[in-house]
Structures are given as C-alpha cells and as structure tokens.
Amino acid sequence: MDTPQPLYSAESVRELDRRVITALGVPSLALMKRAGRRAFARLMARWPDVRRVQxxxxxxxxxxxxxxxxxxxxxxxxxVTACACVPPEKLSGDARSAYEYALREGVQVVQSLTDLDSEDGDTVIVDALLGTGFSGELREPLGHAVERINRSVAPVLAVDIPSGLNADTGHGDRAVRADLTVTFIARKLGLYCGRGPALCGEVAFEDLGAPAEVHQGLEPLAWRYTGESVPRLAERPADAYKNQFGHILVVGGDAGFGGAALMAAESAARSGAGLISLATRPEHLSAALTRCPEVMAHPVISGQELEPLLDSPDVIAVGPGLGRAPWGEQLLARAGRAEVPLVVDADALNILAGGRVLAGLRRDDWVLTPHVGEAARLLGWDSAAVLADPLAAAQAVQEKFSGVVILKGAGTLIAHEQGVDLINAGNPGMASGGMGDLLTGIIAALIGQGLSPVEAARLAVWLHGAAGDHAAADGQRGLLATDLLPWVRRLVD
Known part of the structure; x- marks a missing residue:
C-alpha cells in the first residue's frame, strides 16, 4: 500500500524552495530553469503536435x-510569443535573468494583450502569471489576462498553479482554467480542494530532484489518499459468518423521503455488512421489502418505538430522509445517545445544527458527513465562507463536535483528531439526489466490518467516488445513485 501524499501551504513551499536550493547546492536561477524544462517537457508530451506557444x-x-x-x-x-503582463523594466532577480534568457533565444515579447495573435487549436497557452504566493483579488492587467486565457479555444498549461487560485484554500472566483497544471517541489493543498479540481485539469507533480530530507520538520496541511493508499478490509476467513461483519441500523425516511433511508440500507448491504435493519415510517415497509428483502425493515412512529431497536446494532446510520419535523428530532435524540458508533448525515445534521436536539454533544466515535450547506449551518457560517476555506470549515466542525468530519466535495476533506485527509474521487455526474445516502451506508458498513471511524471514512470516500467514476463510463448526465451499487460491491473487496 502506498503512503499518502503530503499537501503543503504556500508558506511551507517557500521554505522547501529555500531548503532545496541549499541541499542541492544550486543557484535559484538554475532551479528555475529546471522547473521550466520540466514544464516544457510536460507540454510536449501532452501536445506533441503543437504549432505555436503563447x-x-x-x-x-x-x-x-x-x-x-x-x-x-x-x-x-x-x-512563441511571451506576453509581459508586468513591464520588463520592473522585473528583478531571477525573473529578470529568465526574461533576458528568452530574449537571447529569440522569443518575441509583447506588452499588450492587443498585440497577441488570436489562438487556434494548434496553439498551447502557458499560464505563468501568478504563483503560490497569490491571495486576495486579481488586479489589472492580470485580471484581463486571465479572462483572455479563459476565452481562448486553445488548451492551457498552468505553471505550478493556475493564476488566481489560492494555494492554501482552493479559493478562486476569478482564475485560469487549465487543462494541465505542472506543480513543483511539493503538492499544494489548493490544487486538490475547493475550486482546485475544476481549475487545474490534470495535475502533474515534479519534485525537481528535491531530496526527501528537505521535508523534515514541515507539517503538511493535509494528507492526500488515493486508491493505492486508502485502507482496505481484511480478507474473510473460510468459516466466516454474518455476525462477524456488523449489524447496521439505518434510521430515517420520513413521509416522502423513504427512498433515502432505503438507499443507505442497500448500500450498506452491498458494502459487505452482515445484517441490515431499517427503522422508517410504516408506509415505506412494503417498498423496502420489494426493493431489498435482505433488509429487516421496522415501522417506527416515535422515538419511543425506536428504543428497542437500539440494543442490537453495532453501528447506527441516522439522517437519510429523516426530515426536520418532530418525528425526525425524536429519532435523532434516541439514536444520538446510543452506545455504538454513529454515522450522521443529511437532516440529522440540520437538526443537530438547530441546537435543540443533542445540544453540546461531542463524540469520538461518530462520523459527520456534511456538504457545504450543512457545514455552514453546523457552524453558523454562510456557505460562501465554507467555500472560501473548506479546510478551515472542516477543522471547525471537527473541533465543535469531535469525531470524524467528512466535508464532501470534488476534493473531500476528512478532519479528525490527528489531522486532515483529502481524497479526490468521483465526477460531476454524481451531483444528483441520493449520492450522499449511499456514502452514509458505505461508511456504516465499513465500521461494522472492523475499520475505525477514520479508516472507514477514508475507504468509503474513495470507494464511493471510484464507483461513481466506473458508473459514469456510459455518461455522466443521468447518473443515478443506485447505478453505483454494482460497482460498490466489486470495488469493496
């Protein structure tokens, strides 16, 4: 199993640059030229038929x-044409030396966007406007240059980071949309979370020969897990029996929302849980038995009726289709006090945010799975604040409620007591109803099969996204949550 990849802040990357120059004993200009060579090699590998470069x-x-x-x-x-969006006379140090190097090689340099030829399909644009030190709002003329790049039909290579993207937070309201980003020395968190996945395209990493020891003593902002580094379930023994693999109770499905709870239950079953129970509204029982007869469905009309069902399960998943009416509040109040691990999702999070039910409760053994809007409600923030700094939001939810917090997105963040993990998996086709319900069931099933809450979160997020990617092979539009279930079963082993 591979080790996860460290993701650093812009400040840490600057320190790594300094250490690399010292460790390798090379001038900073030589390191700049090394970066340029790696970026150009990636350009030629991706677009070997390029006819012109801007x-x-x-x-x-x-x-x-x-x-x-x-x-x-x-x-x-x-x-090749270079557009000097900062006047050359204002350049200094290595940037000035690199500019003079380009002139010696015969590069045409223009200082106005109007002097650039129009781009076509044989042109490749290179974005080298702003690096990892950028934060705040774009100033002109750089903002106009970003808009010009984004209007072009030509493919775009971003050097180190798309200009306008915050390297620490992934925030980028006005930023370059690249097809390929070649990043150097260390991976930056902002490339992989927030707007990063939408703006970076493919991310290619070049360490520029940096020795491993330069990273010593520098704490990453997060660790990125891939399919090769997430934990996996142990192989089942030949004499296995169902009680070894967890009894999961799914609580949810108020009137009109029965499908959410049923999908969570079915995804838990397809993820390998030994037994599945469902506590839901009585009117949903016949649908549950028809859809998935393996699920033991129980009618509950109050929190009091849920109480006897809380003694048997090893894990409780509460929230899918729960609603915010008194019925849902009663069920969450009972389930939230159960002495088994919990997975809390959807309206259970919204009820929790309201502060009337389970007020002040902190648990080390629960997994909270908010999307951006739910995280905002849990914190009393607005959604824009969560989007502007998802890492801070995930950490704040975890500090408030303890346990494990999964802030869902294109770069999903998993905050826990030991730090923060990040997983990139899935696709835009998964932006449809029911996807979160599946994830809830998967997490519960993995905890039931022996993984710790944080291990289950890592594997479940990857498994959910990977299943979505396989299911989207026939097209992203029209992808349904239940389309993922056959792939969940294949990938969980």
Whole structure:
C-alpha cells in the first residue's frame, strides 16, 4: 500500500524552495530553469503536435518560469510569443535573468494583450502569471489576462498553479482554467480542494530532484489518499459468518423521503455488512421489502418505538430522509445517545445544527458527513465562507463536535483528531439526489466490518467516488445513485 501524499501551504513551499536550493547546492536561477524544462517537457508530451506557444508572464518567479518555457520553445523552433503582463523594466532577480534568457533565444515579447495573435487549436497557452504566493483579488492587467486565457479555444498549461487560485484554500472566483497544471517541489493543498479540481485539469507533480530530507520538520496541511493508499478490509476467513461483519441500523425516511433511508440500507448491504435493519415510517415497509428483502425493515412512529431497536446494532446510520419535523428530532435524540458508533448525515445534521436536539454533544466515535450547506449551518457560517476555506470549515466542525468530519466535495476533506485527509474521487455526474445516502451506508458498513471511524471514512470516500467514476463510463448526465451499487460491491473487496 502506498503512503499518502503530503499537501503543503504556500508558506511551507517557500521554505522547501529555500531548503532545496541549499541541499542541492544550486543557484535559484538554475532551479528555475529546471522547473521550466520540466514544464516544457510536460507540454510536449501532452501536445506533441503543437504549432505555436503563447506564454503569459507575470512579474515574480512564476513569470520567470514562463520565460524559461518560452525560451525552450524557441530553441525547438516553435513560434512563441511571451506576453509581459508586468513591464520588463520592473522585473528583478531571477525573473529578470529568465526574461533576458528568452530574449537571447529569440522569443518575441509583447506588452499588450492587443498585440497577441488570436489562438487556434494548434496553439498551447502557458499560464505563468501568478504563483503560490497569490491571495486576495486579481488586479489589472492580470485580471484581463486571465479572462483572455479563459476565452481562448486553445488548451492551457498552468505553471505550478493556475493564476488566481489560492494555494492554501482552493479559493478562486476569478482564475485560469487549465487543462494541465505542472506543480513543483511539493503538492499544494489548493490544487486538490475547493475550486482546485475544476481549475487545474490534470495535475502533474515534479519534485525537481528535491531530496526527501528537505521535508523534515514541515507539517503538511493535509494528507492526500488515493486508491493505492486508502485502507482496505481484511480478507474473510473460510468459516466466516454474518455476525462477524456488523449489524447496521439505518434510521430515517420520513413521509416522502423513504427512498433515502432505503438507499443507505442497500448500500450498506452491498458494502459487505452482515445484517441490515431499517427503522422508517410504516408506509415505506412494503417498498423496502420489494426493493431489498435482505433488509429487516421496522415501522417506527416515535422515538419511543425506536428504543428497542437500539440494543442490537453495532453501528447506527441516522439522517437519510429523516426530515426536520418532530418525528425526525425524536429519532435523532434516541439514536444520538446510543452506545455504538454513529454515522450522521443529511437532516440529522440540520437538526443537530438547530441546537435543540443533542445540544453540546461531542463524540469520538461518530462520523459527520456534511456538504457545504450543512457545514455552514453546523457552524453558523454562510456557505460562501465554507467555500472560501473548506479546510478551515472542516477543522471547525471537527473541533465543535469531535469525531470524524467528512466535508464532501470534488476534493473531500476528512478532519479528525490527528489531522486532515483529502481524497479526490468521483465526477460531476454524481451531483444528483441520493449520492450522499449511499456514502452514509458505505461508511456504516465499513465500521461494522472492523475499520475505525477514520479508516472507514477514508475507504468509503474513495470507494464511493471510484464507483461513481466506473458508473459514469456510459455518461455522466443521468447518473443515478443506485447505478453505483454494482460497482460498490466489486470495488469493496
């Protein structure tokens, strides 16, 4: 099993740059040229038939990288134009040296967007405007340059990070949309969370020969898990029996929302749980028995009727289709006090945010699975604040409620007592009703089969996304939550 990948802040990356220069004993300009060569090699590998290159250069080291890429294109006799979006006379240090290198190689440099030729399908644009130090709002003329890049039909390579994207938070209201991002020295958190996955395209990592010891003593913001690094379930013994693999109770399904609870129950079954019970409204029983007769469905009309069902399960999943009416509040009040691990989702989170039920409760053995809106309600923030800094939001929810918090998104963050993990899996086709209900059932099933809450969260998030990617092979639009179930079963083993 591979180790997870560390994700760093912009400040830590600057320190790593300094350490690499010291450890390798190379001048900073030589390291800049090394970065430019790696970026240009990636450009040629991705677009071998490129006929023309346009490089948008800023004023710092990122702009210097761009001038190096432009020089290398000129050396290959590829027509190249560099747009100096910061006047060359304002350049200093390595950026100035890289600019002069580009001039010596015959690169045409223009200082106005109007002097650029129009792009076509044979052109590749290189974004080297802003690096990892950017935060706040784009200033002109860089903002106009970003808009020009985004209007183009040409593919875009971003050097280190798409300009306008915050390296620490993934925030980027006005940023370059790249097809390929070549990032150096260390992976930055913002490439993988928030707007990062939508803006970066493919992310290619180049360590530039940095030795492993330069990372010592620098704490990452988060750790990125992939399919090769998530924990897996142990192989089942030949004499296995159902009680070894967890009894899961799903609580939810108020009037009109019975499908949510049933999907959570079925996904728990398809994820390998030994026994599944469902506590739901009486009117949903016949549908549950028809859809999935393996689920033991129980009618409950009050929290008092739920009480006897709380003695048997090893894990309780509460929230799918629960609603926010008194029925749902009563069931959450009972389930939230049960002495087994909990998975809390959907309206259970909204009730929790209201503060009347389970007020002040903190548990080490529950997994909370909010999306952006639910996280905002749990914190009393607005959704824009969560989107602007999802890492801070995930950590704040975890600090408030303890346990494990899964903040769902294109880069899903898993906050727990030991730190924060990130997983990129899934696709836009999964933006449809019921997907979160499936994830809830998967997490509960994995805890029931012996994984700790944080291990279950890591594997479940990857499994859910990977199943979605397989199911989307026939197209993303029209993808339904239940389309994932056959893939969940295949991938969980």
């Amino acid at each position: 490089v948008f250069c800023g004023g710092g080291n990122n702009g210097g990288d761009g001038y190096v890429v432009a020089a290398l294109a000129a050396q290959k006799n590829i027509p």
